[in-house]
Amino acid sequence: MPALIRDVSSIDFSDVPGTRGAQIKWLISPKDGAPNFAMRLIRIEAGGEIPEHSHPWEHEIFILKGSGRIRVNETVYEVSEGNAILVPPDVPHEYHADTEMLFLCLIPNSGVPPEYR
Amino acid sequence: MPALIRDVSSIDFSDVPGTRGAQIKWLISPKDGAPNFAMRLIRIEAGGEIPEHSHPWEHEIFILKGSGRIRVNETVYEVSEGNAILVPPDVPHEYHADTEMLFLCLIPNSGVPPEYR
Numbered sequence: 333m334p335a336l337i338r339d340v341s342s343i344d345f346s347d348v349p350g351t352r353g354a355q356i357k358w359l360i361s362p363k364d365g366a367p368n369f370a371m372r373l374i375r376i377e378a379g380g381e382i383p384e385h386s387h388p389w390e391h392e393i394f395i396l397k398g399s400g401r402i403r404v405n406e407t408v409y410e411v412s413e414g415n416a417i418l419v420p421p422d423v424p425h426e427y428h429a430d431t432e433m434l435f436l437c438l439i440p441n442s443g444v445p446p447e448y449r
Numbered sequence: 450m451p452a453l454i455r456d457v458s459s460i461d462f463s464d465v466p467g468t469r470g471a472q473i474k475w476l477i478s479p480k481d482g483a484p485n486f487a488m489r490l491i492r493i494e495a496g497g498e499i500p501e502h503s504h505p506w507e508h509e510i511f512i513l514k515g516s517g518r519i520r521v522n523e524t525v526y527e528v529s530e531g532n533a534i535l536v537p538p539d540v541p542h543e544y545h546a547d548t549e550m551l552f553l554c555l556i557p558n559s560g561v562p563p564e565y566r
Binding site: 333334335336337338339340341346359360364365366367368369371389390392394397400404405407409411414415416417419421423425436438439440 | 450451452453456458459476481482483484485486488490506507509512513519520524525526528531532533534535536537538540542553554555557558
């Protein structure tokens with residue numbers, strides 16, 4: 333199997349339904365042969381949000397640009413560029429962007445929707 | 450379990466033995482409760498390299514800064530800022546930095562050394 337090299341600029345953002353101003357690019361997924369986990373780039377416009385949701389898989393996040401807040405259960409965390417974040421499985425969480433935020437968000441393949449498998 | 454928020458600047462780089470000019474920061478690991486995969490930040494100085502090696506787990510990489518080359522089997526890929534890369538399991542691969550390179554490198558927990566478990 334060859335390596336995959338994919339520039340972020342080669343993929344268009346898709347709107348994330350149910351959010352206000354969030355978009356996603358799938359960078360690496362099981363479709364590409366990723367054996368265990370998937371890499372996505374997420375953009376939230378300034379003032380935008382991904383409302384509370386919960387699922388049985390974790391997020392590993394790295395913030396490339398911007399700042400905002402992540403609420404996990406009842407705790408609100410201020411986050412900004414250069415932060416690595418682990419959102420545990422099975423906890424209600426939501427995201428608010430204060431400035432335009434751009435972050436990598438990785439999930440195990442168990443959380444990948446059918447269209448990227 | 451609470452979320453983990455860790456700024457890259459809060460961790461020191463450690464030298465990567467057997468390389469020329471490569472250093473690593475572990476950002477998220479099983480020690481932090483990561484259920485499935487680990488996030489590391491790797492720096493290779495300009496002209497530095499991580500020589501050929503191989504292992505039964507994949508890498509998912511995102512290049513934050515710089516440019517260089519990744520050889521996978523017999524193919525050399527030019528890589529630069531904004532590239533997402535999947536290095537498949539069980540293939541010989543090596544890294545060369547042309548300018549100072551900074552990249553995230555994620556691996557499944559099966560590849561995490563004992564000191565980060």
